[in-house]
Amino acid sequence: MQERERLLEIEDLKVEYITDSGVVHAVNGVSFGLDHGEIIGIVGETGAGKTTIALSIMRLLQTPPARMAGGSIRLGGTDILKESKKNMRQIRGKKVSMIFQDPMTALNPLETVGAQVEEVILIHEKLSRVDARKKAVEILEMVGIKGERFQDYPSQFSGGMKQRIVIAIALACRPELLIADEPTTALDVTIQNQVLALIRNLKNELNTSVILITHDLGIVAEMCEKVAVIYAGEIVEFGEIAQIYDHTLHPYTRGLFGSIPNINATADRLQPIPGSMHDPRIEKKGCVFADRCAIRQECCEKEKPELSAAGEGHYVRCFFAS
Amino acid sequence: MNSKVETRDLKKYFQTPTGTLHAVDGVSLKIGERQTLGVVGESGCGKSTLGRLIIKLLGNTDGSLFFDGKDITNIDKKELRELRWKMQMIFQDPYSSVNPRMTVSQIIAEPLKIQNKLTGSEREERVEELMKTVGLDSRYRMTYPHELDGGRRQRISIARALALNPSFIVCDEPVSALDVSIQAQILNLLKDLQDQFGMTFLFISHNLAVVKYISHSIMVMYLGVSVEQCQTEELFGNPLHPYTRALLSAVPVADIHHQKKEIAIKGELTSPINPPPGCRFAPRCPCSSERCFQETPKQKEVKKGHLVACHLYE
Structure with a gap:
């Protein structure tokens, strides 16, 4: 494989939410990088901080209640967290764009889908209306929406089609980075397949880098090259897909694999992770996963394990994972 | 085996401004005592409507319904009240189903x-x-x-x-809103409860892996009709209907060595309002022939205990 250039570098990102009942430590020192044309999966459960990371990259977090408590996000040389609001408007849509879980709410119901694709192009590119329209039609056709439906409204499309339109808007200006936050969770499995294939093809054709946020380990296996497993705002395991799936190290990652029924095997019994995620308002001294962990020892409650190398490019945050 | 619940040609139509919506269009099924029947299908296939019909939260348009061998299609309110003690429901969204x-x-x-x-x-x-x-x-x-x-x-x-x-519970996507680690806890709980109290379940889900884990037998629904019904191992080992095959091939598997044999199906669900004659799946089916668009296939037993509604198997 040829050497690829670094596109995104997140270092020690910390995000908090200030709430009436205390400070929620949503993201707690997350670092990872992404090359051009690479797909990385971020896996974790509700409240793990996946979406907060995505919205931080987009600078779409509302502050307050959110507070960027530290770290940096560098996208192709620019430090996103230090950019002005005005510059961010140039970056969003042009360099990085995001697709959301629910295509039903991501589109404006009162505007035709064509106009919504055209709008992004008009904002970011110096094109005449006619050319912008031409380009919008092209992009819609690329995602499989016929040009003659340009003047239709979102309500006239099904869920899968709407997600295609959302993807068309996200890709209209050929961003270098696409963040897909649970892009197929609201879709049926046969439609999900079509949308995933579309993202994969676009990545291959346009060399777009993709951050795919999902809770579905099956989708990650199909789509991603690298995986970050995130729990309670921290990366607990990071590595190439083969490392994570075939040499699973962290007890939480193992727990995730033990929790999903496999369609290819007959399991007598699933092995769920006991308990549920701890209250993110309470900062934990030791390992964030300790109270649900099967192999915890005394030191886990007292000291926080570092994310340390367990192999070439494989990192794990656990004292006893081996 | 005695069947706990049985439906015969159960139908539910809704009148809409644009025509008659065939939500459930002639479903026959049997669930044995202490068994779990999994119902899978994509959104809009009528699986939730079916669940509500069986528990009589909705009245059926046609067909009949049996519980413990007794015809309960037209029972009166008082009887229904007492019957409800025996049949319960668990809903998808734990956020909106409790006060x-x-x-x-x-x-x-x-x-x-x-x-x-x-x-x-x-x-x-x-x-x-x-x-x-x-x-x-x-x-x-x-x-x-x-x-x-x-x-x-x-x-x-x-x-x-x-x-x-209760002796019978309809579980309508009970784990879909939950995280995977929690989902596994609830699935194990439901299994244990069945062993402990000998309950019968109708388990509705869009997640094939979950249905496989919990069910003894499975029914695959497409646009209001049952396209395939059989024991769980049989369905996964020997799927017959083109829709079942496509569905199985589309599931992402959490194993990087899994060889995906993709059977692409075109387009999306067609409208259940005033459906045209013929097989409901024909417009998306990779194997459809002219006959499929004219004649509705009847569900037939092609192997012992394996029912399929498809012209390929006649």
Whole structure:
């Protein structure tokens, strides 16, 4: 494989939410990088901080209640967290764009889908209306929406089609980075397949880098090259897909694999992770996963394990994972 | 084997401004005592409507319905009230299916209160017992649902469903809103409850892996009709209907060595409003012929216990 250039570098990102009942430590020192044309999966459960990371990259977090408590996000040389609001408007849509879980709410119901694709192009590119329209039609056709439906409204499309339109808007200006936050969770499995294939093809054709946020380990296996497993705002395991799936190290990652029924095997019994995620308002001294962990020892409650190398490019945050 | 629940050619049509919506269009099924029938299909295929018909939350348009061998298609209100003690439902969204203004113990005690057979202190004892059964710590008795996470909330609705010792429960996507680690806890709980109390389940889900894990037999639905029905191992080992095959091939598998044999199906679900004659799946089917667009295939037993509705197997 040829050497690829670094596109995104997140270092020690910390995000908090200030709430009436205390400070929620949503993201707690997350670092990872992404090359051009690479797909990385971020896996974790509700409240793990996946979406907060995505919205931080987009600078779409509302502050307050959110507070960027530290770290940096560098996208192709620019430090996103230090950019002005005005510059961010140039970056969003042009360099990085995001697709959301629910295509039903991501589109404006009162505007035709064509106009919504055209709008992004008009904002970011110096094109005449006619050319912008031409380009919008092209992009819609690329995602499989016929040009003659340009003047239709979102309500006239099904869920899968709407997600295609959302993807068309996200890709209209050929961003270098696409963040897909649970892009197929609201879709049926046969439609999900079509949308995933579309993202994969676009990545291959346009060399777009993709951050795919999902809770579905099956989708990650199909789509991603690298995986970050995130729990309670921290990366607990990071590595190439083969490392994570075939040499699973962290007890939480193992727990995730033990929790999903496999369609290819007959399991007598699933092995769920006991308990549920701890209250993110309470900062934990030791390992964030300790109270649900099967192999915890005394030191886990007292000291926080570092994310340390367990192999070439494989990192794990656990004292006893081996 | 005696069947606990049976439907014969069950139909439910809804009148809409644009025509008649065939939500459930002639479904026949049998669920054996202490068995779980999984119903899979994509959104809009009528699986939830089917669940509601069987538990009589909705009246059917045509066909008949049997419970414990008794025809309950046209029973009166009083009989239905008593029947409801035996059949319960668990809903998908644990956030909206419990009353936010009631405490956990009030929610679980509600069916007992309505049944009015127990005294106050007996009820409290029963609530305690139920909470233990579903794995809810008794310290949550006085808390409100919003203070608990999704998994615990789903445990509340399971405890409520169990309160009157039902023999049959319709579970409508009970784990779809939950995280995978919690999902596994709830699935194991449902399995244990079935072993412990000998209950019969109708388990509705869009997730094939989940259905495979929990069900003894499976029915695959497409646009209001059952396209395939058989034992679980048979369905996964020997899927016959082109839709079932496509569905199985589309599931992402959490194994990087899994060789995906993709059977792409074109387009999306067609409208269930005034459906044209012929097979419902024909417009998307990779194997469809002219006949499929003219003649509706009947569900036939092609192998012992394996029912398929497809012209390929005639």
